Amino acid sequence: MDAVLSVFHWNILIPWIFSMIIGIFVGGAPGLTATMAVALIVPLTFHMTPIAGLAMILGVSYCAIFAGDIPATYLRIPGTPASGAAVLDGYEMSRKGMGSMALALDLTCSVIGGVIGILILIFVAPILAKFALKFTNFEYFWLALFGLSMSAVISRGTKIKGIISMTLGLALATIGIDITTGYPRFSFGSVDLMGGINFIPAMIGLFGLSEVFKYLFVPEKLNNPTITEKIKISFRSVGKVIFQHKSLILRSSLIGNVIGALPGAGADIAAWVSYGMAKKISKRSAEYGTGIEEGIIAPTSANNAALGGTWIPALVFGIPGDTITAIVLGAMMMYGLKPGPLIFQQNAQLVNQIFTVALFSQFFLFFIGWASIKVYTQLFKFPRNIVLVGIVIFSVVGAYALRNSTFDVGIMLAFGILGYGMEAYGIPLPPLILGLILEPMIEDNLRVGLIKSSGSFLPFITRPISFTFFLILVIIFFWDPIIKAFKYVLKKADPAPFKGNRPR
């Protein structure tokens, strides 16, 4: 109880809230990631008490991950990599004039996902951390392949076009130094190409800039306000939708948290997998991607829940769960703390304070986020021609800011043109992004796994967790044919089953 009360002191509260507001801005700006937000905050925290510093880090990361969904919803530009999956239904919903409703849902799910993630961190961290350690290259290979299989689920339109898009992503990801043995591929002597295609400028171009190009060819629409909100959001209307989908939120949060707890996977993959799983299981599967509530709830619950997950290996073992917690571990060292297994004994008070801060950050996030939605909605009432110019400026600055590289601006432009072309031919964009994100994970884990097993593929299916993944993949892929075959057999056995009065 002392730990709970001790964090509500002005010298913790002021930097805490301040950093959360910064997180909204950084996360909301495309190209500035949640990791960068944390890296920006850390040097400010060196002269504070450890818990004030950690409160700033926690606050900024949760806010940035949520705020990344704001430009994803209004502009189709993911603010952070973790918001990639949020563009699908969020943007469609805002085109229907329900942008603020989409964001309100998004915010609420972020908060609930965050709380669930932290409760898991508090109560089952040691068990989940031990489970995460069982993962090695064999398991990560399947997890990445599983993520990739989601591209078949999430793409609308014909399967073959989805495969074209995904293959393009996989192929583009092979550019640069190969991460297993360091051999430069398709770099043609260029240092920029040797560094590979970074997927943040690619994502900004593919989704955001391509949308601008689309409007350039229909100029009569340019004078209209960018968005006309048809509905007013209220706590009650949001609450109703949330309650309706409580099991989806819980499921997505669990998926997100577990994936976050794995040191080799993070919030971005969590969001995609959660979206894909929700769509696969859903009865309204065909409507995903047209702007439905479920398509917003699934990825946004997962990415904030993943944040709690990344703290699990960090606190229990002192090993980073993602790039954010890696920075956190470094910062803790600089505060004079020794992160790792001993922290629960030596700094029990601090651990309780971290839990308290993490939980109450969700509470603050709700109000700061709600206010930010109101502000952002006003911004997009400008005529579309002004907003489009804004998008272009944001895209260029965002692509440049990532590594201060004009090469990345070029990448962004090229992907903008590519995205426009692909959509003109009805080729879905998300599989390309998935291919780009997951190719290194698949390739490296396959190759290193084979080094470990001296070239044998057996451990990929004989290890318990690998086998489970393998089985799930087989079931997902062959589910429809199996069901069809099953129905066919049933039909043969009983020529006139359930005629007329089936509740459907």
Place this chain on the structure above:
Amino acid sequence: MKLRTFLVLALVAVFSMAVFSPAAVAKAFPKKPIIIVCPWSPGGGTDRTARFIADKLHGVLGVPVNVVNKTGGGGAIGFTYGAHARPDGYTITNLTFEIGTLKWLGYSNVNPADFRALMQFNEDASAVIVGQNSKYKTAKQLLDAVKANPASFKFSGCAIGTVWDLARIGMMKDYGINFSKVKFIPTKGAAPAITELLGGHVDVITCSYPEAAPQIEAGKLKALAIMADKRNPQFASVPTLKEQGIDWSYGTWRGFAVPKGTPDDVVETLSSAFKKIFASDDFKAFMNQNGFGIKIRDSREFGQFMMQQHLDLKNIIREAGYGKTQ
């Protein structure tokens, strides 16, 4: 139609600003933010020291200093990026031991000759680390077992051809082990290798003691030896390989450099800023707290040291069987 023209003009204006931004040559250095390129992943030893020093450098120079992790390719990506940056002092590269190896490994032509050394601040011996349930109590026991059955051991520590890999190869070669039969699992840094060892997916890792200190002190991992000439007072209970009759010392170092062709006055400003930081009590306290060894070499000494090591590494890497394509 007017709007459309406006829009196109605006687009052109924005792009040309981004593409043709004038090369800002600083009169009074530094005028804008500096970046430190760290070729290793966040959370590892190099990243942690870089972030601490970046903060101090910000204090001395008065401009923001950001650490940018450019990882992969056994350090090649970060070093190559740093070497090809504009030689104006705004891109500092955090050099480590691996800069001397990349050319011989055939990864990249980048080598110490591409840089102007600023200052070295650290030297750390490699440690031999096993899991808490490992049956080996001394490095000698472990190496005897590896000698008897080399193919049954999995080592890890970092990417192929990095200091911890070469330290391992040197140790085994020195002990007469057929090291080409021992498996080496490449990872992107010491942190993932520690994760692998904690999970029991590898048997032994070689990395510096401080990188694994939290897990060792909690009893989750055991350090069998360090590859140094004498014990380190910060963790005096860990014996050296020499004490166990294996005459092998090896370790990494860390320092800063700028691309060759950087003007003398810029090198001077940066070197003296680093000198000030490395002489401070804050820096020494930080290094001690984290268990990093302090070793200061100034610009000239550091440059010579790097070049000499680079030339020596040619034979070691050839014997290890790496870089055969060269």
